[in-house]
Amino acid sequence: xxxxxxxxxxxxxxxxxxxxxxxxxxxxxxxxxxxxxxxxxxxxxxxxxxxxxxxxxxxxxxxxxxxxxxxxxxxxxxxxxxxxxxxxxxxxxxxxxxxxxxxxxxxxxxxxxxxxxxxxxxxxxxxxxxxxxxxxxxxxxxxxxxxxxxxxxxxxxxxxxxxxxxxxxxxxxxxxxxxxxxxxxxxxxxxxxxxxxxxxxxxxxxxxxxxxxxxxxxxxxxxxxxxxxxxxxxxxxxxxxxxxxxxxxxxxxxxxxxxxxxxxxxxxxxxxxxxxxxxxxxxx
Numbered sequence: 001x002x003x004x005x006x007x008x009x010x011x012x013x014x015x016x017x018x019x020x021x022x023x024x025x026x027x028x029x030x031x032x033x034x035x036x037x038x039x040x041x042x043x044x045x046x047x048x049x050x051x052x053x054x055x056x057x058x059x060x061x062x063x064x065x066x067x068x069x070x071x072x073x074x075x076x077x078x079x080x081x082x083x084x085x086x087x088x089x090x091x092x093x094x095x096x097x098x099x100x101x102x103x104x105x106x107x108x109x110x111x112x113x114x115x116x117x118x119x120x121x122x123x124x125x126x127x128x129x130x131x132x133x134x135x136x137x138x139x140x141x142x143x144x145x146x147x148x149x150x151x152x153x154x155x156x157x158x159x160x161x162x163x164x165x166x167x168x169x170x171x172x173x174x175x176x177x178x179x180x181x182x183x184x185x186x187x188x189x190x191x192x193x194x195x196x197x198x199x200x201x202x203x204x205x206x207x208x209x210x211x212x213x214x215x216x217x218x219x220x221x222x223x224x225x226x227x228x229x230x231x232x233x234x235x236x237x238x239x240x241x242x243x244x245x246x247x248x249x250x251x252x253x254x255x256x257x258x259x260x261x262x263x264x265x266x267x268x269x270x271x272x273x274x275x276x277x278x279x280x281x282x283x284x
Contacts, residue, residue, distance in 0.1 A: 028264070035257035044253055052258035062243075062259075066266070069239040072154075072229070073222045076161040080218050081211065083162070084169030088210075089203070092177035093185075105174070108167055120160045120228055127151040127159075152234030160232045165221050169214035176210030177203070208278045215274055220267050 038047045056062045087108065095101045111119055126132045127150040134146040149155055180203065188198040226241030240263045247256035 031257045031260055031264075034254055035261050037254040037257075039252055039254045044251075052255050053262075055255070056258055056262060065238050065240055065243050066262075068237060069223055069241075069263075072158060072161060072239060073219050075158050076165065076222050077215060077218050079158070079162045080166045080169040081215070083166050084173055084214060085207075085211070087166075087170050088174035088177055089199075091174055092180075108170060111163075112167060116164055117227065117231075119164065120231060123156065123160055123163070123232070124151065127156055152232070152236055154233070154237065156232040157229055157237065160228050161222055161225070164225075164228065165218050168217040168221065172213035172217070173207055173210040176207045180206050212274055212278050216271055219270055219274075223263065223267055223270075 035052055036048050036050070038045050038049055038051060091101055091104055095104060124131075128134070129146045129148065129151070131151070133150055134143075137143045138146065184202055184206075185198060188202050193201070223239070224241050226239060226245045229237055229239045229242050230245075240259060244256045244259050244263070247253070247259065
């Protein structure tokens with residue numbers, strides 16, 4: 001009987017396992033294999049060599065680009081966490097009716113009804129030298145000349161990242177906060193805890209799973225994004241995704257694969273470190 005149930009469980013999981021193997025595991029294996037191949041200016045040839053990895057680790061550009069990628073991911077994570085936690089907290093604890101909660105939550109999703117590229121490019125006329133931001137600041141007398149760093153800079157890249165990915169932080173945090181037992185907050189208030197003490201000692205610890213899920217979403221998306229960096233930096237800055245894109249454009253697939261493998265390992269290490277702070281499966 002137990003054996004039949006076990007076999008039935010494996011049989012039910014087989015289709016999903018097959019889909020994951022074909023569309024996830026197999027492509028990753030192919031990328032790893034190609035990363036050891038060789039390439040010339042005109043051709044790619046199968047081999048098993050470490051030339052691509054030696055070139056990557058021996059290049060100062062690689063280290064600078066990876067540092068840039070981690071910088072973008074870290075700053076974006078901090079900004080999205082602060083904004084996402086604040087928005088989720090407001091929706092969960094200050095909006096009293098379910099109708100308003102749903103309505104305001106849907107309002108947060110409206111930007112996602114359009115393309116990421118459109119939302120990103122919409123910042124260019126706003127932040128440009130003669131854009132709305134500079135024009136307003138000049139007319140108010142706040143500045144004497146246009147601010148050059150508003151566009152095509154690290155500031156504009158991070159601003160676009162925060163705009164694009166904050167919702168990925170809001171949703172899991174809001175979902176976790178909605179599951180908090182209100183009696184715990186009432187007990188903290190009855191015990192004389194201040195609002196900040198209740199927030200720090202009750203709400204934040206219980207929201208850890210949502211924060212970790214949101215962090216994984218934001219960090220992985222930022223580290224793999226290259227379109228945003230290309231457009232919002234005016235091609236003056238680069239991250240690992242942009243490095244891979246350039247290699248692919250030059251048909252240097254082995255080099256691109258090696259960079260992708262290093263990026264994948266880096267992201268998995270970041271996720272592994274995050275998961276040490278909280279057991280998401282247990283908490284959820």
